Amino acid sequence: MSTSHEAGTATTHRVLILGAGYAGMAAAIQLAARTKRRTDVQVTLVNAQERFTERLRLHMVATGQHLHERDIPALLADAGARFVRGWVTAVDAHAKTVRIDDSRVLHYDTLVYGLGSVADTTLVPGVEDHAYTLDSAQDAASLADRLARLADGTVVVVGSGLTGVESAAEIAERYPRLNVVLAGRQEPGASMNPRARDYLRAALDRLGVQVHSGTAVTKVLPDSVELAGETSIAADVVLWTGGTRVSPLAAAAGLTVDQRGRVVTDATLRSVSHPDVYAIGDAAAIRQGYGNMHGTCQSGMPTGVHAAVSIARALDGRQPRPFRFGYYHTPVSLGRHDAVVQFTHPDDSPRRVCLTGRAAVWYKETVSASPWPTYLRMVKLPSSGAFWPHGGRFTRLRDAR
Ligand SMILES: Cc1cc2nc3c(=O)[nH]c(=O)nc-3n(C[C@H](O)[C@H](O)[C@H](O)COP(=O)(O)OP(=O)(O)OC[C@H]3O[C@@H](n4cnc5c(N)ncnc54)[C@H](O)[C@@H]3O)c2cc1C
Structure with a gap:
């Protein structure tokens, strides 16, 4: 069965964007707003859910905190883009089609692939069966339900990267009755400068989070996790944040991918x-x-915005420009009342400057809250979303007028 996506005239250019995460939303709104007056361009965004997932805040959802409902189809309609709800099951890069789980087939002239990533649950045995993840709002809500019903016991958060740190701190602050263990190979805050790292570690200690770093988790069982060296930690709940993986669809479609499938x-x-x-x-x-x-x-x-600007340029017969991006910060929440922000060099290595305490809480909240207002602004003024810091100064897309 085919759908209306190919119902345009022979001269309609169909841009299909897969995934309404932070990147896909930016691409869809930026491109729709830029091409709003053109009748020969059709922008369609495909996503599994109609509600926008604020993934940066899923550790808050996992501890029973409520987020605003963000309606993707309504925002896209304002911008002039279409929305298709569905799970993408295949991309045919030769026929230029995308198949959805209900057998619909969508045609494209230009495809924007933004299906994001999920926690890698394939790394050790038992994760799929016995661990929670923070891949979706539903996953986070399931964990919230479990934690709320747990009178006492131990929660083991596996993965001592920043998602693990934020999750362990949030759970410990919200549920002081529970033992929270953070287990992973690296020292929490390993990518930060010593001051930021010490601050982060002291905050975890204050919240009562027990840190087991330097050992890999080798197996997840129904009531424990096994560590390398044949030790184990009893666990009533396990949250897995150890590494990410991407959808296999790009590789299956024959697109050139790296060793991680990107x-x-x-x-x-x-x-x-x-x-x-x-x-x-x-x-x-x-x-x-x-x-x-x-x-x-x-x-x-920025990658979503840049792809949209490049497509708009190509539709005008101009060449896309190279994408340049440098990292500038790593804001990390440590519960609702504490945070640390590590400012970084463009390659994401730490600068000497960091923020801690209340200033960092304000900064982190401002950053986490910013995507949706940015999308709203872009609907009216696309160029407002088309600049970002690069190498310590603001870079503006040169044709983002
Ligand atoms: C708890 C947590 C905290 C985080 N904190 C930070 C932070 O502070 N700062 C930071 O920079 N990053 C943070 N991250 C990482 C950040 O969330 C990701 O890098 C970001 O979400 C990637 O955006 P994306 O648009 O590429 O993909 P995603 O946000 O993963 O969006 C992909 C979208 O595609 C949809 N999708 C996937 N497959 C299909 C399919 N087959 N069919 C249909 N739809 C599909 C998904 O449902 C989703 O809507 C955090 C992640 C987590 C889990």
């Missing part, structure tokens, strides 16, 4: 093997002067 792009964010496909956000392997970018919200939104 779409390898050229400097303009087009697939190196299929120039009619752009890749953005966590699903893309994007090279910069300092090396490959890693997935974050701060870099994901």
